Structure formats: C-alpha cells, structure tokens
Amino acid sequence: MITVVHYINQFFAGIGGEEKAGAPFEIRDGPVGPGRALQMILDDQALITHTLVCGDNQFHDNRDDVLDQLRQAIGDLKPDLLVAGPAFNAGRYGLACGAVCVLARDTFDVPAITGLFPESPGAEVFHDRVVIVPTGSSAAEMKTALDDIGRIGLKLAHGQPLGPAEEEGILPQGFRGNWVEAPMPAERAVAMLVSKLRSTPVPTEIPLPAAGETVPPAVEVPRLANATLALVTEGGLVPEGNPDGIESSSATRWACYPLADLEKDGGARFKSIHAGYDARWVNQDPNRLVPLDAARALVAAGEIGEVHDQFYVTVGTGTSVTNASRIGAEIAAQLINEGVHAAIVTST
Amino acid sequence: MLGLPYRLELQTHQVDGVQLGDETRLDGHVLWVNENEVQGLVLQDPRIIRAGLAVARPGESVRIVHCLDVVEPRRKLEGPGVVFPGFLGGPETVGQGVTARLSGVGVMTSSRFPQPFSGLLAAREAIVDMSGSTAVYSPFSQITNLVLTLAPQPDLDNADYDDAVRRAALRVANHIAGTAMDRQPEQVDVYDFSDVDPSLPKVAYFYQAQGQGSMADTYLYGRTIENLVPTLIHPAEIMDGALVSGVYVYACFKNPTWMHQNNPVIRALRDRHGKDINFAGVILNRGHNYTQMEKERSSYWATKLAGFMGVDGVVLSAEGGGNSAIDLMLACQYMEKAGIKTTVLSYESPGADGRDFPLFFSVPEADSIVSVGSDEEQISFPAVERVIGDDRLLDDETPSIGPFNIRMHYLFSALSQVGGNQLAGRAF
Amino acid sequence: MLITAMTSMAKTAGAVRILPNGKIPHPVGDPTRSPEEELAWRQDVLRKAIQALEAKIEEATIFS
Numbered sequence: 117m118i119t120v121v122h123y124i125n126q127f128f129a130g131i132g133g134e135e136k137a138g139a140p141f142e143i144r145d146g147p148v149g150p151g152r153a154l155q156m157i158l159d160d161q162a163l164i165t166h167t168l169v170c171g172d173n174q175f176h177d178n179r180d181d182v183l184d185q186l187r188q189a190i191g192d193l194k195p196d197l198l199v200a201g202p203a204f205n206a207g208r209y210g211l212a213c214g215a216v217c218v219l220a221r222d223t224f225d226v227p228a229i230t231g232l233f234p235e236s237p238g239a240e241v242f243h244d245r246v247v248i249v250p251t252g253s254s255a256a257e258m259k260t261a262l263d264d265i266g267r268i269g270l271k272l273a274h275g276q277p278l279g280p281a282e283e284e285g286i287l288p289q290g291f292r293g294n295w296v297e298a299p300m301p302a303e304r305a306v307a308m309l310v311s312k313l314r315s316t317p318v319p320t321e322i323p324l325p326a327a328g329e330t331v332p333p334a335v336e337v338p339r340l341a342n343a344t345l346a347l348v349t350e351g352g353l354v355p356e357g358n359p360d361g362i363e364s365s366s367a368t369r370w371a372c373y374p375l376a377d378l379e380k381d382g383g384a385r386f387k388s389i390h391a392g393y394d395a396r397w398v399n400q401d402p403n404r405l406v407p408l409d410a411a412r413a414l415v416a417a418g419e420i421g422e423v424h425d426q427f428y429v430t431v432g433t434g435t436s437v438t439n440a441s442r443i444g445a446e447i448a449a450q451l452i453n454e455g456v457h458a459a460i461v462t463s464t
Numbered sequence: 465m466l467g468l469p470y471r472l473e474l475q476t477h478q479v480d481g482v483q484l485g486d487e488t489r490l491d492g493h494v495l496w497v498n499e500n501e502v503q504g505l506v507l508q509d510p511r512i513i514r515a516g517l518a519v520a521r522p523g524e525s526v527r528i529v530h531c532l533d534v535v536e537p538r539r540k541l542e543g544p545g546v547v548f549p550g551f552l553g554g555p556e557t558v559g560q561g562v563t564a565r566l567s568g569v570g571v572m573t574s575s576r577f578p579q580p581f582s583g584l585l586a587a588r589e590a591i592v593d594m595s596g597s598t599a600v601y602s603p604f605s606q607i608t609n610l611v612l613t614l615a616p617q618p619d620l621d622n623a624d625y626d627d628a629v630r631r632a633a634l635r636v637a638n639h640i641a642g643t644a645m646d647r648q649p650e651q652v653d654v655y656d657f658s659d660v661d662p663s664l665p666k667v668a669y670f671y672q673a674q675g676q677g678s679m680a681d682t683y684l685y686g687r688t689i690e691n692l693v694p695t696l697i698h699p700a701e702i703m704d705g706a707l708v709s710g711v712y713v714y715a716c717f718k719n720p721t722w723m724h725q726n727n728p729v730i731r732a733l734r735d736r737h738g739k740d741i742n743f744a745g746v747i748l749n750r751g752h753n754y755t756q757m758e759k760e761r762s763s764y765w766a767t768k769l770a771g772f773m774g775v776d777g778v779v780l781s782a783e784g785g786g787n788s789a790i791d792l793m794l795a796c797q798y799m800e801k802a803g804i805k806t807t808v809l810s811y812e813s814p815g816a817d818g819r820d821f822p823l824f825f826s827v828p829e830a831d832s833i834v835s836v837g838s839d840e841e842q843i844s845f846p847a848v849e850r851v852i853g854d855d856r857l858l859d860d861e862t863p864s865i866g867p868f869n870i871r872m873h874y875l876f877s878a879l880s881q882v883g884g885n886q887l888a889g890r891a892f
Numbered sequence: 893m894l895i896t897a898m899t900s901m902a903k904t905a906g907a908v909r910i911l912p913n914g915k916i917p918h919p920v921g922d923p924t925r926s927p928e929e930e931l932a933w934r935q936d937v938l939r940k941a942i943q944a945l946e947a948k949i950e951e952a953t954i955f956s
Contacts, residue, residue, distance in 0.1 A: 244819075278892070279890075279892075280890035280891060280892055281890075281891050281892055282890070282891070283890075288891045288892065289892055290819055290891075291814065291817060291818030291819045291891075291892050292812060292814040292818045292819075292822055292838055292889050292890065292891055292892065293814075293818050293838055293840070293889070293890065293892050294837050294838045294840060294887050294888070294889060294890075295887070295888055295889075295890040296600055296886050296887060296888075297886065297887065297888035297890075298886070300728055300883055300884055300885065300886065301728075301809055301834050301835065301836045301837075301883030301884075301885065301887075301888060302727075302728030302729040302731070302732050302781075302809070302882060302883030302884060303728065303732045303883075304834045304883070304888075305729065305732070305779050305781075305807050305808075305809050305834040305883055306667075306729065306732040306733055306736060306779060306807075307732075308807045308832055308834055309667060309777050309778075309779050309805065309806070309807035309832065310665075310667075310736065310740045310741060310777075312777065312805050312807065312832050313665045313667075313741075313776055313777045313805055317831075317832065320831055320832050320833045321833055321834050321835040321888065321889070321890075322810060322812060322822055322823060322833040322835050322889065324823075324826055324828065324830065324831070325821050325826070330906055330908075330951075330952065331906055331908065332908075333908040333909065333949045333950065333951070333952075333953075334908075336945065336946050336947055336948045336949070337945045337946055338946070339946065340942045340945060340946060345945075351919075366815070366816070366841070391584070392584070392785070392786070392787075393584060393916055393917045394583055394584040394585060394676075394677075394917045395583055395584065395917065396583055396917075397917050397918045397921055397923050398917065398918055398921065400923075401921065401927075401930075403920070403921070403931075403934065404914075404918040404919075404920055404921020404922075404923070404930075405918065405919065405920065405921070406920075407920040407934050407937070407938055409931055409934065410920070410931060410934035410935040410937070410938045411938060413931070413935050414935060414938055414939070414942075419939065419942065420938075420942070433786070434786075434813065436815040436816075436820040437820055437821055438815070438819075438820060458893075458945045459893075460893060460894075460895060460938070460941050460945075461893070461894045461895070462894075462895045462896070462919045462920055463894060463895070463896040463898070463902070463919060464896075464897075464916055464917060464918075464919060754897065754915040754916050754917070755897050755914075755915050755916070756897055756898060756899045756900065756912055759900075787916065790898060790900060790901060793900075794900065825900065825901055825904060826904070827900075
C-alpha cells in the first residue's frame with residue numbers, strides 16, 4: 117500500500133486563521149481537512165497515514181527548528197509520497213510547501229508534490245526544484261487541484277518518470293530532455309511552415325533566448341607597448357598526456373602552462389585534445405592556435421610590453437554556457453592577480 | 465535523356481520479413497536472401513577479405529555495432545540511368561521513369577577500418593538496438609537490417625576501404641531490389657511537381673549535407689561535395705540515389721544513404737503538393753564551411769536560388785553538429801530577411817542537467833524550429849541476447865553485449881536532422 | 893579580445909572585441925604560406941589585435 121504524508125497549514129487543519137499562524141508543528145493521524153478529499157480521490161491506491169501541520173508564521177519565524185521537526189517526522193514515517201498544500205496563491209504557505217517538498221526529496225529521496233498558483237512566490241522560488249501542479253488563485257479550485265495532485269502524485273510514488281511539463285500538467289521545471297513524439301519531426305516541420313504561411317503560426321518547439329545581458333566592453337588598454345599581454349585559447353592545446361584532464365568536449369576545467377614549455381622542440385610536447393575541429397594544422401605548428409612566435413617578435417620590436425609567461429587553455433566544443441562563463445571569470449581573475457593588462461583569446 | 469515534365473514513379477514492394485535461404489526472391493511480403501550469393505557479390509572486390517551476413521529484426525534483442533551505412537534496395541525499371549549514379553553506372557541524370565524499392569528492409573554495413581584514426585575525421589562507434597527502451601535511439605530499429613559484417617585487407621588505407629564498403633552496399637542493395645521485377649507493387653508514388661496551383665504557396669526544401677573530407681563526406685552522383693555552392697536538384701533524383709552517404713564522424717547526426725533515399729521532408733512536402741503547397745524543389749547545400757565568409761557566401765547563394773524559384777517558404781535541415789548549425793541558421797536568417805518564411809529542423813544540446821540554452825547558435829529570425837531531439841550525455845544500454853558486428857566496441861574494452869553507458873554521439877542517426885526519427889526535445 | 897573564424901557565433905556569445913581571422917581549425921594560422929611568410933602574416937594579425945585592444949568602444953565591435 118502506497119503511504120502518503122500530507123503537509124498543511126493552521127487554516128486547513130481547522131485551527132484558525134491568520135491569528136493562529138503561530139501554531140506549533142504537530143503530527144496528526146490520518147487525513148485532515150483537504151486531506152480527506154484527497155484520500156477519497158486516492159481511493160484504495162494510497163493511504164494518507166499522517167498529516168503534518170504547522171502555522172505559516174511559525175514555519176518562517178522558526179524555520180530551522182521546524183525543518184528539524186519535519187526531518188524527524190519524515191525520517192520516522194518514511195512515506196512513499198509527500199503532498200504539501202495545495203497553497204494556491206498564499207505567499208508564506210506556498211513557500212513553506214516548497215521547502216517541505218525539497219526536504220523530503222533531497223534528504224530522504226521521498227517524491228514530493230504540491231499545488232501552487234503559477235504567479236505565487238512559492239512557484240517562482242521552487243519551480244525548478246519541486247513538482248508543482250499549477251492551480252487557480254484560490255481554494256475555490258480545491259477539487260481540481262487535488263485531482264491533479266492525486267493523479268501525478270501516484271505516478272511519482274510508483275517511481276514512474278514524468279513526461280514533458282505540458283503533457284503531465286505541471287509547471288515546467290526548467291530543463292529539457294527527450295520525449296518520444298509522433299508524428300516525426302519532418303512532418304511537424306512541414307506542418308509548422310504551412311501554418312506560418314497561412315499566418316496562423318504554431319508555437320516553435322525551441323524558443324529563442326531572451327535577449328541576454330551583454331557584458332559591457334572593458335576599458336581599452338592605453339598602449340600595448342607598455343602592457344602585459346596573455347594568450348588564452350579554447351582550442352584544447354595541452355601537454356602530452358593531458359595532465360590536468362581537460363575534457364575533449366563539454367569541458368568543466370581549464371589549465372595554464374608555461375610558454376617556455378610550448379616553445380621547446382617547436383611545440384612538439386603539446387597536442388590538441390579538442391573533439392570539435394580538425395587539429396592537424398595546429399598539431400603541426402601550435403603557433404597557429406597560440407600565436408607565441410608572433411607575440412615574441414612584437415615584444416622584441418617594442419610593440420608589446422611583455423607576454424605573460426603562462427598561456428591558458430580550455431575546450432569550447434559542447435561546453436555549456438554556464439561552465440564557459442565560470443571558466444572565463446576564473447581565468448580573468450587569475451590574470452588580474454598576476455598583473456596582466458590584456459588578453460588575446462583564440463577560438464576554433 | 466531528359467524528358468519534361470520531370471516524372472518518376474516510385475513503386476513500393478513491401479517487405480514484412482527477411483529470411484536467409486536457397487534463393488534470393490520475394491515471396492509475398494517475405495524477402496528470402498541467398499547468403500552465398502550476397503557474399504560472392506561483396507567479395508568481388510578484393511579489398512574486402514571477409515563478408516558475413518546477419519539479419520536484425522525489429523523487436524529482437526539484438527544490437528548492431530560499428531554501423532557504417534544503410535542502403536534501401538532500389539533499382540531502375542524504366543528510364544535513363546541507374547540508381548546510385550556515379551557508382552553503379554555513369555553520371556546520367558536520374559529521377560525519371562520507374563524505380564522499384566523494397567520497403568521495410570535495409571542493407572547495412574558494419575566494419576572496423578584497417579588503419580588507426582587520429583583527429584576529427586575518424587569513423588567512431590555507431591550502435592543500433594533493435595528492441596527495448598534503447599530502440600528509440602535509432603530509426604533503424606524500425607526496419608529489418610540485412611547486415612553485411614565486413615573485414616578489410618589489412619594494409620589498405622581507410623579511404624580506399626571506405627570506397628570498397630560503400631560500393632559493396634550499393635551493389636547488394638541494387639541486386640536485392642531485382643526481386644521486385646515482374647511483380648505488382650503495393651503502392652506507387654509519383655514524383656511530378658510540374659502542376660503548379662497558383663492559389664497555393666510555393667515551398668522549397670533547403671537540404672544541407674556534410675562534406676568535410678574522408679569519413680565525413682556525402683556523394684552527389686558519385687563525387688564528393690566539398691566545393692559545392694548551393695545547387696538545385698529534383699526530389700526524384702534523390703529517390704534514385706543521387707545522394708550517397710559516407711559520414712561516420714558522429715553517428716547521432718548522420719543521414720545514412722537510406723535516410724537520403726527516404727528523406728522524410730521530401731516525403732512530407734510531396735504528400736502536401738497540390739493540397740496545401742506547391743513543392744517547388746530542393747536546394748542542396750554543403751555545410752561546415754570553414755570561414756565566416758564562406759558560410760555567408762553559401763547562405764546568400766541559397767537565398768538567391770530560393771528567390772529565383774519564387775518561393776514563399778522554405779524548410780531547412782542540416783547534417784552535423786554545431787559548425788553546420790551556423791551555416792543552417794545563417795541561411796534561415798538571409799531567407800527571412802528576403803521575405804521568405806522559414807521553418808528549421810534542429811537538434812538540441814541543453815547540457816548534462818538539461819538547463820543550458822539548447823541551441824549551439826541561433827538567429828533572431830529563427831522563430832519556427834522543430835526539435836529532432838536532445839543530445840543526452842549518458843544513456844544506459846542494457847545487456848542484449850545477440851550482438852552483430854563485434855564482441856567489443858571500438859574502445860577495444862567494452863563488451864558489445866552490454867550493459868554499458870554511452871553518449872548519444874555514438875547512436876546511429878539518433879538525432880538525424882532530416883527529421884526521420886522518433887524523438888523531440890521537450891521542456892520538463 | 894577574441895580572434896576567431898566564426899564571427900556570428902562570437903557576437904551571439906557576447907564577445908565584445910572580435911577580430912575575424914583564419915579558418916576554424918587554425919584561427920591564427922595560414923598553412924598555405926611558407927613558414928617565414930606565415931610568421932610575418934601572424935605578426936600583422938597580432939597588430940590588428942593590438943588595435944582592437946587599444947580601441948575605445950561602447951558595444952560589441954567586429955574589427956578587421
């Protein structure tokens with residue numbers, strides 16, 4: 117029998133309204149308040165064994181204590197499913213529901229679900245970590261919300277993977293993945309174009325990014341002849357054996373190596389491990405990626421002050437924007453620490 | 465030679481089962497294949513020293529490894545030229561007359577290459593699972609694969625062996641299609657788009673294929689396309705095997721010859737010709753241009769051709785990873801700016817946790833995109849009962865029988881961007 | 893600043909000082925030249941890069 121534990125606030129537990137929002141945490145047997153309607157919906161598929169109740173102010177004002185009590189309770193009860201709310205558009209209650217769901221899942225691997233109005237604070241904060249059924253803004257919609265929570269909750273309890281948000285009827289959790297879809301993409305593409313030509317476009321399957329924040333240009337270098345320049349590349353040029361284990365694609369790491377080592381034996385000790393471009397020309401002559409020979413010549417001619425004695429390397433192919441931004445920021449921080457004024461990045 | 469209007473009848477002979485037996489013939493919907501005959505046909509080329517034949521059927525607990533190409537059996541019954549022009553015969557223009565095809569079956573080649581690879585242009589592992597949860601990662605789990613497991617003369621160079629393997633597959637496919645002669649087809653599809661309905665919009669297909677060098681080449685009438693400017697081709701020519709694949713660099717992105725022959729965009733446009741649209745033609749492009757200038761040059765050229773054709777809309781597809789996505793998106797952008805409406809087919813790469821922006825490159829004009837699926841980082845492949853092709857994967861370590869985890873990159877046509885697979889990327 | 897053959901990508905990715913150069917597999921290489929000529933050519937490429945670094949700009953700029 118699938119066991120369910122239900123979290124509700126002081127109002128839905130029948131303790132009182134706003135004046136009782138300081139109600140302490142308690143554990144009650146069986147379903148309480150809306151839990152009774154939920155139990156009827158679950159029928160003989162699942163049993164609500166206990167209801168956890170806490171006042172909304174109590175939760176927020178004594179958060180650590182309440183979370184400890186929740187941890188204790190869920191740890192003892194070990195339900196197959198945790199249901200919180202639904203909280204509709206209630207601010208504090210919704211945030212509490214989200215936090216309870218996160219605790220259940222992250223600490224005990226107990227699947228959890230709640231119901232929130234999409235524009236509520238709880239939905240905004242927790243949509244990428246919690247399975248949230250979108251509800252109306254008030255408890256007038258309780259029946260619909262509980263139907264959805266029951267249906268999807270049982271799936272979670274049985275360990276069934278959820279499909280795309282739109283198919284399941286939950287708020288998108290912010291990640292994309294594969295789904296088996298009919299008709300095949302070619303047919304969908306022709307249909308999509310025909311609709312577009314008829315001025316009744318169907319939505320794109322991959323929405324474009326919102327205009328992102330652009331990084332404003334750094335202040336220009338007054339005179340390179342007086343400055344220190346560093347060489348940076350995403351072309352994956354590393355010493356034989358790739359000692360720092362930079363990944364050939366989807367990199368999470370970067371490293372720096374002495375230019376002096378690159379200069380030895382005409383660069384023969386370095387090879388590209390990048391999986392996204394044909395590296396034969398760079399392996400023949402690494403200056404085609406890291407322009408060391410030209411940089412040295414310009415230093416000798418007085419056109420560049422100095423070349424920094426290390427060069428910096430990572431791999432750009434398949435690398436996520438998040439990791440690439442972090443790698444860039446980390447390299448920049450180190451360059452600044454080492455008194456470098458400017459950098460040339462070469463990209464394949 | 466060239467007759468107008470341009471017209472091909474493509475006859476479909478349906479194959480529901482494949483058995484090995486004494487004679488190569490079509491008996492009802494069962495294709496019987498004589499193993500010795502096929503082996504003999506393959507071993508005509510001394511560059512191949514060993515040829516085995518195995519059958520992999522949908523629903524069987526079978527895994528095929530080291531997959532190279534799949535070719536649908538087709539043969540010309542009437543009209544100029546031969547199927548796979550430039551390979552099985554001269555370069556005479558095809559796509560007219562009558563051609564027979566066997567549906568539901570493909571001639572697949574599986575082999576290692578004789579010399580080690582280094583660098584980008586290498587033949588990497590390519591896997592098909594015929595059943596279970598992993599069958600969805602290749603469209604070829606849906607047809608019966610007649611697998612030629614081949615071995616090379618050891619001192620051949622890879623490009624030479626590749627040529628031998630390709631020609632063997634085409635020879636066998638053409639030969640097997642001979643079983644359809646003097647037989648009534650189940651279905652006949654006509655490729656004739658000369659009747660233009662002025663009340664319907666004109667739509668073209670921008671078809672981008674890979675042409676980066678040996679192991680990543682597409683062949684047009686028997687010749688590679690590395691220097692191609694966008695050009696016009698009739699869909700019927702593609703039905704007759706004008707495009708043959710030699711792409712092995714990243715299995716998930718490739719369009720095997722079978723996928724060119726059965727291009728689902730062409731089929732979808734053909735089905736709607738005269739109903740919703742006029743199918744105006746195909747613009748063939750070679751992607752992976754090396755410089756920004758060359759990418760722009762090809763994109764301007766394709767837009768120009770679309771303009772000459774007077775089209776209202778274009779469906780665009782590519783073949784390959786991020787590099788080719790740039791060529792594709794630039795073509796989309798230039799066409800939109802020229803007032804041509806576009807829809808683009810694209811794969812997604814949202815990272816290990818699925819939260820990264822899914823497109824390698826996009827343009828603001830690409831407001832109409834269909835997803836062919838999401839590039840997954842780690843997929844669990846279970847143990848199967850039977851393996852065709854090799855005991856070990858190309859890493860020389862992992863037992864092919866499984867279980868193992870593997871990246872999408874090594875799954876045969878999993879993200880084929882002509883849109884003939886079963887996946888889509890969705891928001892979860 | 894960024895030296896690359898793929899300028900559309902560079903702008904989309906948010907690079908601000910961009911010098912289009914070379915080909916994808918060798919952004920600061922030209923294998924069609926002799927080694928001496930290639931080195932001289934590469935120095936000229938770096939001179940353009942220096943100009944980009946010394947330029948006062950308000951927004952993403954593609955140099956040449």
